Amino acid sequence: MDEALRAVESVLFASSRPLRMVEIEGATQLSPDVVRKAIARLKKQYDEVGSSIEVVKIGVRYSMQLRKQYSNYGMPFAEVELPKDALKTAAFIAYNQPVLQSDLAKSLGSEVYEHIKLLREANLIAAKRSGHTFMLTTSKHFAEYFGIASSRKEDIKQWMDEQTRKS
Amino acid sequence: MDEALRAVESVLFASSRPLRMVEIEGATQLSPDVVRKAIARLKKQYDEVGSSIEVVKIGVRYSMQLRKQYSNYGMPFAEVELPKDALKTAAFIAYNQPVLQSDLAKSLGSEVYEHIKLLREANLIAAKRSGHTFMLTTSKHFAEYFGIASSRKEDIKQWMDEQTRKS
């Protein structure tokens, strides 16, 4: 069992994106059941030792990532794709979704158009035409990118509230 | 001390390349002494738990990486350390060496200058001044890197021809 645990750990450590069960099974040549048990034990181990690293389930995928309270240390070395301003706009959309692009521009200024472009390119938000403007929501990828366990909009909002209380 | 340990862990985890002491000190805002002790404890922790991850010193740099026996699991999800275009330039140099940098640029375009910089940093090619340009050859490390038995340029060319015929 320990060997399975280590194999799963290796795969999760090496990947910079959350992995689906089949990907982990494929890379480790382990059965779904063994992989699932290994993930659960791994998660427990990292939690018990108080590591800055956590093993989380994000939607249907699994990921090894820094716990939120430690991400500041890692940020300078991580490959960050988005400027801070665009992240602010992303937070605004996530918290108020669904939100009209025109309303967003009224609230945050016209630079949101540039942010929305970036966020759509990064596949973090989805836009649906609504009259002359767009209705914006977070995409499925949003939760993965920010390490949020669920991609339901209510859960994202709740997660954001929790993060705010923690900080 | 535990907080220092976690801070150092965060930094090492986030970086995909080995870090110098000053970089870790800068990111964690810890003194050299505290960082050094944290690294030693961290190393011990990962060793004792039998993790597939290890904390190692490579030259003057520190890195968190997969232990040799587990590195194969991570391979499918790891990223290649050289960009594909630079690799193309390396292959071209290896086959046509010695080759003038100016001729290379004529054949493959001006982006080769960027590649040559990367390849020299990775210690895969050697450059010798020749008039206004450089004469480029593969380095000794090149053969090691690709597992070629000989570092003589004729052997490398022959080896490449054989491999191409095989594929």
Added chain:
Amino acid sequence: MSSSSLEGVLGHLMFHKSLIDESDRHQKLDRYLSLAQAYQQGDQVVPRDPVDKALQMVFDLVLSNNYDPWDIDLISFTDLYLKKMQQSEVNFIVAGKLVFMAWSILKLQSEEVLAANDEKRQLFCSDWDFDVLEDMYATDDVPCFAADVPEQIDLCEAVRHQSQRPVSLVELLDAFEEARAEAEVADARARIREQLKVVDQKYDPRNHSEDLEKDVEMVWSRIMKCGNGPIVIDDIFAGGKEDRVTVFISLLFLARNGKIALWQDDLPYGQIFMEIKIPWDIGTLEDAKAAEAKQAPVM
């Protein structure tokens, strides 16, 4: 429709009435008020006047959808209005103006947003003549989305490890194949460029065009000697192969410039004919014999 929304609309109209002192605007406002009041009294008689009819539709929509008269959602309004227009017989010019008005305001609003001015300008639109309705939409505050976001909320990306690995052998070989193909293309291009340089030197375009001009002049003078009407081009040739080529190219040139018509009745080996296209009255055709006589030395 709720009575409160009707009151809102009436109050809105009264408010604007109290602000104005010009008599024509008074009349317009009175008209709007009477339409709105007719609505209030449940008077559903469809007005005969096309403008009234179109306006009534506006009120109908505003009231039945509980729009805030100070803050009409023009996108949904226009949408509803267009739908209603399709269902009823209305004066399309008036209705069109209303839609255009809504569009103008929307456009202004979007420009406003794009300009991203911190101070919110008063909306102003001069392109339409329902000025009171204009006021209805022109509020000091652009309707602003009241968002509730805790100040400290900050998203930061999940930090994960990215392992790196050396380049594999297959990758090196693939790269080599690609590089070789690219270099071959680059070399071929360089060769073609060199060849073109040589060709360019051989055929100096200036010399070429000077020659062509001389040739055309010469051929034209031969044509002139042939008289009017269709000519078989064989009659213009005066020598060997080279002359034929010169003449033929000159003829093509003249045909392209509209000076002559060239045609062939039997394809592909039949006779080629030509005829001068210059109008006869400005033409200076000379009879070959007369020309010869002219050129003959004076005895």
